[in-house]
Amino acid sequence: MLVNRKLILAHFWLAFAVFGIALTLGAWQMFIRSPIGTWLSNPELYYRSLTAHGTVMGYVFPTLVAMGFGYAISEAALQQRLVGVRWAWAGFWLIVIGSIMAVIPIALGRASVLYTFYPPLIGNVFYYLGVVLVVVGSWIWVALMSVNLRIWRKAHPGAPVPLAMFANVAGSYLWAWTAVGAALELLLQIIPVAAGLKNTIDAGLARIFFSWTLHAIVYFWLMPTYIAYYTIVPRAIGGRVYSDTMARISFILFLVVAMPIGMHHTFADPQVGAGFKFIHSAFTALVTLPTFLTVFTICASVEIAARLRGGRGLFGWITALPWDNPMMLALAFSFVMLGFGGAGGLINMSYQLDTSIHNTQWITGHFHLIFGGAIVIMYFAIAYDLWPHLTGRELVDLRLIRTQLWLWFVGMIVTTFPWHWVGILGMPRRMAYFDFGDPAIAPQALSVTLSAIGGFILLASGIMFIVILARGMRAPQADAGANRFALAVHQPATVPVALNTHALWVALMIGLTLTNYGYPILNLALSEGTSVPAVYVGAQ
Amino acid sequence: MSTRELFTLTNRHFKASVGIFAAIFVVTAIAGFIVLPFAQPWVQFANVWDAICSAAGVPQRAASVATPEQSKRLSEVVLTSNTLSRPSQEAIGRGATLAQRCAICHGPTGVSRADSPNLAGQYAAVIYKELHDFRTGARTNAVMSPFAVNLTDQEIADLSNYYADLPRLPAYHPTPQLPKPNIVIYGAPMRGIAPCGSCHGSLDNKTGSPWLEGQSEAYMKAQLQAFASDERRNDISQQMRNVARAMTPQEIEQAAAYYASQPPDIVKAVD
Ligand code: HEM
Numbered sequence: 001m002l003v004n005r006k007l008i009l010a011h012f013w014l015a016f017a018v019f020g021i022a023l024t025l026g027a028w029q030m031f032i033r034s035p036i037g038t039w040l041s042n043p044e045l046y047y048r049s050l051t052a053h054g055t056v057m058g059y060v061f062p063t064l065v066a067m068g069f070g071y072a073i074s075e076a077a078l079q080q081r082l083v084g085v086r087w088a089w090a091g092f093w094l095i096v097i098g099s100i101m102a103v104i105p106i107a108l109g110r111a112s113v114l115y116t117f118y119p120p121l122i123g124n125v126f127y128y129l130g131v132v133l134v135v136v137g138s139w140i141w142v143a144l145m146s147v148n149l150r151i152w153r154k155a156h157p158g159a160p161v162p163l164a165m166f167a168n169v170a171g172s173y174l175w176a177w178t179a180v181g182a183a184l185e186l187l188l189q190i191i192p193v194a195a196g197l198k199n200t201i202d203a204g205l206a207r208i209f210f211s212w213t214l215h216a217i218v219y220f221w222l223m224p225t226y227i228a229y230y231t232i233v234p235r236a237i238g239g240r241v242y243s244d245t246m247a248r249i250s251f252i253l254f255l256v257v258a259m260p261i262g263m264h265h266t267f268a269d270p271q272v273g274a275g276f277k278f279i280h281s282a283f284t285a286l287v288t289l290p291t292f293l294t295v296f297t298i299c300a301s302v303e304i305a306a307r308l309r310g311g312r313g314l315f316g317w318i319t320a321l322p323w324d325n326p327m328m329l330a331l332a333f334s335f336v337m338l339g340f341g342g343a344g345g346l347i348n349m350s351y352q353l354d355t356s357i358h359n360t361q362w363i364t365g366h367f368h369l370i371f372g373g374a375i376v377i378m379y380f381a382i383a384y385d386l387w388p389h390l391t392g393r394e395l396v397d398l399r400l401i402r403t404q405l406w407l408w409f410v411g412m413i414v415t416t417f418p419w420h421w422v423g424i425l426g427m428p429r430r431m432a433y434f435d436f437g438d439p440a441i442a443p444q445a446l447s448v449t450l451s452a453i454g455g456f457i458l459l460a461s462g463i464m465f466i467v468i469l470a471r472g473m474r475a476p477q478a479d480a481g482a483n484r485f486a487l488a489v490h491q492p493a494t495v496p497v498a499l500n501t502h503a504l505w506v507a508l509m510i511g512l513t514l515t516n517y518g519y520p521i522l523n524l525a526l527s528e529g530t531s532v533p534a535v536y537v538g539a540q
Numbered sequence: 541m542s543t544r545e546l547f548t549l550t551n552r553h554f555k556a557s558v559g560i561f562a563a564i565f566v567v568t569a570i571a572g573f574i575v576l577p578f579a580q581p582w583v584q585f586a587n588v589w590d591a592i593c594s595a596a597g598v599p600q601r602a603a604s605v606a607t608p609e610q611s612k613r614l615s616e617v618v619l620t621s622n623t624l625s626r627p628s629q630e631a632i633g634r635g636a637t638l639a640q641r642c643a644i645c646h647g648p649t650g651v652s653r654a655d656s657p658n659l660a661g662q663y664a665a666v667i668y669k670e671l672h673d674f675r676t677g678a679r680t681n682a683v684m685s686p687f688a689v690n691l692t693d694q695e696i697a698d699l700s701n702y703y704a705d706l707p708r709l710p711a712y713h714p715t716p717q718l719p720k721p722n723i724v725i726y727g728a729p730m731r732g733i734a735p736c737g738s739c740h741g742s743l744d745n746k747t748g749s750p751w752l753e754g755q756s757e758a759y760m761k762a763q764l765q766a767f768a769s770d771e772r773r774n775d776i777s778q779q780m781r782n783v784a785r786a787m788t789p790q791e792i793e794q795a796a797a798y799y800a801s802q803p804p805d806i807v808k809a810v811d
């Protein structure tokens with residue numbers, strides 16, 4: 001049951017429109033700093049583009065996807081009309097206004113600070129205010145998800161919350177809390193300086209606040225993907241979820257251990273004590289747990305589908321899978337990229353290994369593989385799955401969809417593998433220009449060229465994706481039937497209250513944030529002499 | 541079971557989850573704050589508390605090591621956003637009066653007829669910094685230093701605002717415009733040299749860096765050589781010395797000749 005289709009479609013369309021723009025900028029960045037582009041002699045233009053690309057891909061695009069998908073889940077999984085539709089539209093418009101507000105100073109070259117803000121670099125205040133509005137808009141969504149679940153619970157006392165909604169609300173709580181770090185950084189530190197009320201800033205403290213957001217935001221990006229793994233893929237390929245409980249445990253583990261680990265982004269920072277770095281590193285090791293659980297559960301669920309289709313043997317069942325089904329294909333590609341990206345992540349989280357790849361192109365290669373690859377390919381899958389329900393029309397050209405997914409997968413591998421490689425060789429990230437005529441980096445010209453070619457493959461795939469969705473708006477009408485989520489092998493009749501509510505896990509999330517962040521933040525906030533003069537973008 | 545019963549010790553999920561995470565925290569804290577600090581034989585701790593404080597990142601006074609005597613003075617300029625903001629007409633007028641004594645070398649319109657720098661339309665922060673450095677001795681010059689030693693802070697600010705207010709006139713002996721050499725457009729990334737314009741105004745301006753268009757070739761060459769040889773050292777954090785040291789003598793000549801041939805009106809405007 002999807003009533004507010006317009007609302008959901010608006011979120012998806014805005015998400016994919018800004019995605020298309022940012023994707024084009026990304027491909028341009030790759031090209032212009034590769035040996036096949038002629039450099040423009042102006043690094044500032046590169047950083048403008050980079051700020052726009054990062055801000056859209058990191059904040060606007062995934063947030064809109066999570067929101068649109070969240071509204072769809074709330075209506076379809078709970079079988080209940082969305083309550084607070086006006087509020088939802090208000091949140092949507094806040095994001096529209098915020099994005100426009102942020103993009104104007106970026107385009108004018110007044111906010112080339114990159115999406116990580118980089119204080120003491122300070123850009124135009126409207127850039128930051130725009131980002132704040134985007135976050136506020138998404139907080140409305142968080143509140144609505146919580147309210148809608150509460151209303152459903154009242155009507156169904158004691159009944160197990162459908163898995164999709166349980167996970168969706170977990171993701172929204174994670175986002176609500178993790179965004180607080182960047183919000184504190186923006187409101188207490190950066191915006192006062194950008195508005196001219198102060199001219200010094202504690203850059204070390206700002207980095208700690210940002211790390212509070214930076215890790216868990218990754219899991220917020222990941223949530224729609226994991227929800228799709230558990231609740232869309234098994235149904236779409238004719239199987240069942242191997243274990244409902246395992247799924248719930250994975251999602252609550254994300255809630256608890258995604259937060260107290262962000263300082264693995266500050267291993268090289270002198271203002272953080274080594275003891276805290278160690279604790280964060282150890283907790284980071286824990287976060288692999290829900291991913292391993294998920295990979296196991298989903299593989300088992302897929303195997304169920306294969307055996308139901310007559311698959312036999314230890315591995316022979318793999319051939320029985322519906323490989324022409326886009327959902328199957330997307331899942332397989334996503335898992336391969338998750339596997340490689342995850343292996344890279346283990347290197348990043350290790351204190352010593354990290355030093356050799358810190359701030360190199362390895363990092364950008366890594367997060368493009370995981371985020372742009374494993375995660376975004378499932379965003380495509382979500383859109384393909386929901387589109388017929390949202391438009392009342394069928395997506396007819398499955399071959400085109402498969403080609404699009406293949407291109408994204410191949411493009412991502414071609415882009416990111418050489419990207420990792422040049423990082424290991426020591427090429428720094430966030431550089432506008434490389435002189436490949438210099439004998440010291442001439443051998444890397446080939447790898448960087450390959451990456452750039454991969455970027456164009458991705459751009460082609462992205463354009464195809466948007467074309468498919470646009471054509472889907474005009475296809476012949478067809479009834480897609482009810483929008484259902486995957487059932488578990490043993491559909492739970494009752495669920496222990498701990499696995500049916502979020503309170504305990506939210507409490508643990510906040511508690512661990514206090515233990516792991518409390519002292520480092522207070523220490524810097526209360527120490528004298530930790531601020532440095534602000535450096536204003538584009539000003540004398 | 542309701543949520544109220546969730547947070548009680550009789551709920552095994554509560555007991556187990558809180559217990560497990562508390563245990564993980566305690567174990568990692570003991571490892572991170574006690575075991576690992578002492579596992580570093582090259583660091584000495586007085587006691588366990590000392591090790592914990594160190595691992596927690598408590599700010600500590602560095603052992604009082606005598607700082608080596610600085611043989612030459614370094615720049616001590618402090619510039620806040622109020623130092624030079626919004627000069628009054630009166631301040632600029634005072635600057636104009638004071639500037640009469642500068643005119644012998646820097647020209648009556650702020651454009652030099654000798655090989656001294658042109659000051660007309662130079663960034664205020666630049667003039668402010670150089671005059672300060674001449675006054676403290678961080679930068680020395682037989683001709684310039686005596687003029688600067690007796691200036692007050694107010695006089696320095698007035699002079700800076702006056703010269704910044706003057707129009708940027710073309711150099712006295714303009715040469716035909718030369719094409720950009722590589723060192724100017726690209727810098728030399730492998731040697732850690734950014735493009736000159738990323739600080740000196742044509743792409744971006746970083747506080748304290750002058751624009752260079754139309755300055756005397758001989759003067760710029762001499763300054764680059766002085767930076768390279770450490771003879772001039774008033775650049776903050778060795779920003780310019782690091783660049784000049786990594787430049788080849790040929791690049792120094794190219795850069796000086798290129799900038800000398802440029803008209804100053806292409807410099808990026810300042811807010
Ligand atoms: C055509 C495909 C893409 C290409 C060629 C591309 C390229 C790039 C490049 C060159 C950078 C800058 C790296 C640096 O200089 O350090 C970058 C940064 C980034 N990209 Fe992409 N990108 C693409 C797609 C994506 C996708 C699909 C996402 C995520 C949805 C994404 C997210 C980001 C983010 C968050 C940054 C960081 C910005 C920053 O460092 O400030 N990109 N991308």
Ligand SMILES: [Cu+2]
Nearest residue numbers: 214215262265
């Ligand atoms: Cu992280």
